[in-house]
Amino acid sequence: MARLQRRLAEFAAARDWQPYHTPKNLVAALSVEASELVEIFQWLTPEESMRVMADPDTAHRVRDEVADVLAYLLQLCDVLGVDPLAALDAKIDRNERRFPAPE
């Protein structure tokens, strides 16, 4: 993941894209990519949504949009100095206290 973050930073730097990569712009781009994932599923029934990877073209589109969401999330974290894995670990800890599992 650190390696991917470095690849993304080098990719942006080589194209002089950093001035565009303000946190405000990156969260907008992240939400746009998340919506492109939603678009794939918007008219599907729950059952159809579970079989989405059976079609090679749709499977490719899903992997592509997942990559885009992750790319903007990692770039945002890079710019803000946030460690996404540590943030998620801490969040699961909090959720375990907030929503105790039934015995």
Added chain:
Amino acid sequence: MARLQRRLAEFAAARDWQPYHTPKNLVAALSVEASELVEIFQWLTPEESMRVMADPDTAHRVRDEVADVLAYLLQLCDVLGVDPLAALDAKIDRNERRFPAPE
């Protein structure tokens, strides 16, 4: 990351939440969390957006929403059998061909 994916799966299983975790519902939840990140930045200038981590409360909110986005992305990948890091690696390869860096 594999360990976090396992924690998330166990967390959902212990609460019987898997029936809700269809791909269709998970992408909707992912996009909702991405929008909660946007909400933090929506009225800020680009400059203000760069200083967002200087305020401890906002920094906490940002980390919390980053964690939520990553949580739903990992759960979606788990349900669909997608490897997010491999997907991003392949996507950067494609982008390097599509947008060659200027010499």
Added chain:
Amino acid sequence: MARLQRRLAEFAAARDWQPYHTPKNLVAALSVEASELVEIFQWLTPEESMRVMADPDTAHRVRDEVADVLAYLLQLCDVLGVDPLAALDAKIDRNERRFPAPE
């Protein structure tokens, strides 16, 4: 609708909110409100989603978020000089040519 647009403009002017109401910020706010609508429905089955107005609290929440989406859409149109009803009329005309109805 013109009356509502005027009420919204006066509301924002009385609070000196116009500097925040750039088109970029208004579309972000619009998408955040649309996601708050999605949040109400994200874990529901298609059938449950059809009965959402039967619960008075949820019905109130739905009306509230519909109002927020419309508010930002009208403010965006005001700032950009777009007539939303004319835009929709033109769009339906185009769609009728693009997707001819079966006989």
Added chain:
Amino acid sequence: MARLQRRLAEFAAARDWQPYHTPKNLVAALSVEASELVEIFQWLTPEESMRVMADPDTAHRVRDEVADVLAYLLQLCDVLGVDPLAALDAKIDRNERRFPAPE
């Protein structure tokens, strides 16, 4: 607006699209269209975002996405029995009490 709502309902009925138009699917489609508006603005500065209608192609794209957002909002309101103008009127009333204007 009632006329547009009728045109949209007839358009969907002529193509047998009503089974897809559950409230859950319509809010997803609404949020996807709102994100397509965001996409137009995501890399622009606030100043550039104010001049977006000066370019005829971008102006057309903006009008097109505004129409799509309004179309799904009206179809959602139709399916749920919500009056969007009344909802917005009530919301502005509430906001005037919540955020009193400075004298």
